[in-house]
Structures are given as C-alpha cells and as structure tokens.
Amino acid sequence: MSRPVVTAEPAERIATIAQRMRDNKVGSVVVVDHDDRVIGILTERDMLRLAAAGSDASTAKVSEWMTADPDTVASGVDATAAFARLAEHGYRHIPVVDGGRLSGIVSMRDLMRVAMIQPADAQAHEVPKGLEGVVVADTMVGDVRGLEGFYHYREYSAVDLAKSRPIEDVWFLMFSGRLPATLAEREEFAADKRTRRRVPDAVMEVLPAIARAGEPFVPLDALRTAVSQYGATLGFRPSIDVDSVELHDNAMSVCAVVPTLICALWRLRNGLEPIAPRDDLAYAANYLYMMQGVEPEPEYAAAVEKYLISTIDHGFNASTFTARVITSTGADLGAAVVGAIGALSGPLHGGAPSRALQMLDEIGTADRAEPWLRAAVERGDRLMGFGHRVYKTDDPRSLMLREVAEQLGGDKMELARHIETAAVKVLDELKPGRRLYTNVEFYAGIVMDRCGIPRELFTPTFAASRVIGWCAHILEQAADNRLIRPSAHYVGPPPPEPVPPIR
Ligand SMILES: CC(C)(COP(=O)(O)OP(=O)(O)OC[C@H]1O[C@@H](n2cnc3c(N)ncnc32)[C@H](O)[C@@H]1OP(=O)(O)O)[C@@H](O)C(=O)NCCC(=O)NCCS
Numbered sequence: 001m002s003r004p005v006v007t008a009e010p011a012e013r014i015a016t017i018a019q020r021m022r023d024n025k026v027g028s029v030v031v032v033d034h035d036d037r038v039i040g041i042l043t044e045r046d047m048l049r050l051a052a053a054g055s056d057a058s059t060a061k062v063s064e065w066m067t068a069d070p071d072t073v074a075s076g077v078d079a080t081a082a083f084a085r086l087a088e089h090g091y092r093h094i095p096v097v098d099g100g101r102l103s104g105i106v107s108m109r110d111l112m113r114v115a116m117i118q119p120a121d122a123q124a125h126e127v128p129k130g131l132e133g134v135v136v137a138d139t140m141v142g143d144v145r146g147l148e149g150f151y152h153y154r155e156y157s158a159v160d161l162a163k164s165r166p167i168e169d170v171w172f173l174m175f176s177g178r179l180p181a182t183l184a185e186r187e188e189f190a191a192d193k194r195t196r197r198r199v200p201d202a203v204m205e206v207l208p209a210i211a212r213a214g215e216p217f218v219p220l221d222a223l224r225t226a227v228s229q230y231g232a233t234l235g236f237r238p239s240i241d242v243d244s245v246e247l248h249d250n251a252m253s254v255c256a257v258v259p260t261l262i263c264a265l266w267r268l269r270n271g272l273e274p275i276a277p278r279d280d281l282a283y284a285a286n287y288l289y290m291m292q293g294v295e296p297e298p299e300y301a302a303a304v305e306k307y308l309i310s311t312i313d314h315g316f317n318a319s320t321f322t323a324r325v326i327t328s329t330g331a332d333l334g335a336a337v338v339g340a341i342g343a344l345s346g347p348l349h350g351g352a353p354s355r356a357l358q359m360l361d362e363i364g365t366a367d368r369a370e371p372w373l374r375a376a377v378e379r380g381d382r383l384m385g386f387g388h389r390v391y392k393t394d395d396p397r398s399l400m401l402r403e404v405a406e407q408l409g410g411d412k413m414e415l416a417r418h419i420e421t422a423a424v425k426v427l428d429e430l431k432p433g434r435r436l437y438t439n440v441e442f443y444a445g446i447v448m449d450r451c452g453i454p455r456e457l458f459t460p461t462f463a464a465s466r467v468i469g470w471c472a473h474i475l476e477q478a479a480d481n482r483l484i485r486p487s488a489h490y491v492g493p494p495p496p497e498p499v500p501p502i503r
Helices: 014-024 044-052 079-089 108-114 158-164 167-176 183-196 207-212 219-233 244-269 283-292 298-310 318-328 333-344 353-363 366-379 396-408 411-430 440-450 455-479
Strands: 028-032 038-043 093-098 101-107 142-145 150-153
Touching (some): 038 044, 150 158, 167 244, 183 244, 219 333, 219 455, 244 455, 283 455, 298 440, 353 455, 366 411, 396 411, 440 455
C-alpha cells in the first residue's frame, strides 16, 4: 500500500485537486472529513466526466464529483484479496482504513509490484497487424460490439437515438455525457450551434481559392484545407494550453461550421454562390438547403438526419484514433480534426459509398450481378460496401439504412437488394469463414443518392457528422492525456552497417 495518502476535503475546488494530483503523480485522492474518516474518492475518471460535461474546474467542488462512500479495505487484508476487489469492481485504487481512519491506499500498481509484474509500458508487446482487437484506451464515448451487431453512444443504442432524437440532442449527449433534459436545454444548445455555423469573413474570403484548387476537385481535400484555415483564423490554441471550457468551445464551433464549409466549397467549385444557413430549418434540412438551394422534401431531410446520427461515432476507428493521437501530442483541436479528415478520406474507411454506387452502375442489371461480383472477387478486388473490421454479422447501420432506403424507394433500391444477396453468397463461397456482409457504406450511398446529394459529397457528408464524434474523443483525450507513442518492430538489415562513401 502507498503512504502517506494524497487527500482532499469535500469543499475544495477541483482545479486545486487536479494540480495536487499532478504534483504528487497520483491518479486519485481520498476525500476525508476532519476526523480523517473516508467519505469519498476522486479519480482521474471523475475529472474526465467533469471535463466532458464542460464544467468549470475552478468553481466545481470535490463533493460534487467524488464517488461518495467508496469501498475500503482493512490493512490486514492480503494482497490477493485486495487485487480481487480491484479487479471485480474495475477500481484502480482502494483506500485502506484502520479503526475507521484512513491509513493508506492500495493501487493496481502497488499490487503489480507485489506480484513482480512489470507495468505494461515497460515491456515490448507484439500486437496483431492493423492493431486488430488491441485495446488502447478507456472511453466513455461509446463502443461497438462486433459479434452482436450492436453499437452505442454513451449508454444508448445509436440506432435508437437515430430513430428518436434530432441530431443536436445526440451531439449534446456526445459532448456532455447526457441527453438534454428539457426543451429549453435543447433549444439553448441549438441556438448556440446556429450562431457558430456561419463562416467567418476571413475564412469566406479564401474559400474561392480553395475551391478552385486541383483537378479533379476533391471536396474532402478542400474541406481539410478550409478547416485548417478556420482553426487558425479563430486562434485555436494547443489543447495542452487550454482548459476544458475553451476546448469545448473550439469543438462546438468546428462541428457547427463543417456542414456550411462543405456546401460553400462545393457550390463555389460549381460556379454557384454559397448559401447562408437558415435558422428556421432543422439540421439536415438546412444542410440540404445550403447544398441544393431549395428546401428539401421532409422525408429526404429526415432520412439524411438519420444517416448523420448513425455515423457520428463508431469506436476506435482509424480517423477517431488519428484525432486522439494528434490530441495526445497537445496539438490544437483544428489539427486533430484536419488529421482525422485525412484518415477518413481513404476508401478503406470513409471513401467507399460513392464507390459502392459506382459498382451498382457498373453491374447495371440484376442478372449481371452474380457473374460480375464473382469475377471481381476472383480477381482479388474488394467489393465496396462489404466487410468490416469489427462486425462479423450484419452492420446495424446498414440494416437501419436499408430500411430508410426502402421507405424512400427509387430505381436503385431493387438492384441494391439483389446485389447485396448475390454479394453475400459469392463472398461466403469464395472467402469462406471471413463473415463478410454489407457495411454502413453500401446503403448510405443509396440513401444519399436518393436525397439528391451528389456522389462527390458522400464522404464529406460522412465527415459532417463524424466530426462530432471526433470532437467528443478529442475532449476525452485532452481531459486525461498521455502521449500516444507506440513502438515498431525493426525488420530491416541488421545495424550498424558502415556508412558507404558515395561513388
Ligand atoms: C472494411 C475492411 C477494410 C476491413 O478490413 P480488414 O478487417 O482489415 O479485413 P482484411 O483486409 O484482413 O480482410 C480479410 C479477408 O476478407 C477479404 N475481404 C474483406 N473485405 C472484403 C470485400 N469487401 N470484398 C472482398 N473480400 C474482402 C479479404 O480479401 C481477406 O481475404 P483473405 O483472407 O483471402 O486475404 C474491408 O472489409 C474492406 O476493404 N471493405 C471494402 C471497403 C469498404 O467497404 N470500406 C468501408 C468500411 S466501413
């Protein structure tokens, strides 16, 4: 056990305690009364909750965020029993009490020392290629259960949220850890978002140049450049230098402005004037309006909003991990979002929906589906919109979007269903045991196409919602940061070779 214990009083401010934890290099403090009796414990996880809720650490009190009446152990308890208590409840620290008074604290680290186990960071571990199945962090944002075909945001099923809430509620949930409790709270959040979605003049001025660059036009590249400019213009500071309130403010602004930037860049490239957001339209309706210049059919707006909600977050996917890695260096939020957009642009991640639709076009008719798909897989091609690193059953997003696509109807739907059936059959035959089914991208393309979103804006539309997830992860990473810096296994020619002279 460790002694003396770093303690706090219930009325002390969280900011003071955070500093005390840093000074003493501990991950928790025990909250005691005047008689040294344990009344609570405050851990890094509580700090994380506080930061995620956007609360001000300089005014919040320990008593408001601590876990009251924590489990304790007596000093006579042996190490194995203490270890079992920690493991069983998922605790990292447990106070030791003697005669009712605090006498020490046992941490996982203490017990590992007893067991002569080296801390994980002192050892080199071999991990599978692509980090498959490797757990790299604790998160309270959400998770994916691949074998069950289930994913969730915080404690709610993401599909249930998409079917029952507007996107602003889910955004609120991702940032603050809870859903808005009242209509007034929802409206306050939506009003804040509305004020932030206009593009500042200094950024608007450079958008025409960004939109003109490159042939062909790659809207996601343009968005990446514009977000970088936006962060610089708003003066985003390194995450390591700002408090959670300022970082939260940066995150709100970026998430609000991304849809406006996407539409403005695309219109400029097509010789059209950008359209300002309309305050009387709901989120997806406004997005389609800024893109198309007309108010969308309500069913199209509803379908796009469901799609957007369903793609806000999805575990430690490549772009989310990228955002967290960049944040772990203490870089500013703009840098993390720009990096995440870069990761999303790859076809193995976010770049697939337009390719899936392209495949539909190439196949053309139902009777050509099976031979076309078979030939493609035999050639070693990947069928876009099929397979997933985590899901080994139906992707729940694909199931929901298939339902949405069916409600919307349209000429592509019947062909899509046929291709899905044929592709699952061909993949099962030619790639047995890989369990490859449709992923989110297959029906996403059908839905977006039906709602009039041009193909080149499919992946940017994905980014418009995923930015909310990235930012929730950035806030979480910054609140409990440690530099993410793994190792690599060197497999080149054995060093040191003498450096040869030039010939
Ligand atoms: C999503 C994806 C990148 C996941 O890849 P992963 O977990 O790394 O899987 P692997 O690349 O290890 O593939 C495992 C096997 O299944 C095959 N496979 C995976 N997805 C496939 C697909 N869409 N079409 C054909 N074969 C596929 C691979 O060829 C490999 O076969 P092998 O064992 O004979 O070499 C992959 O399924 C894919 O490329 N899908 C198409 C692109 C796509 O839809 N992206 C959007 C993702 S949401």
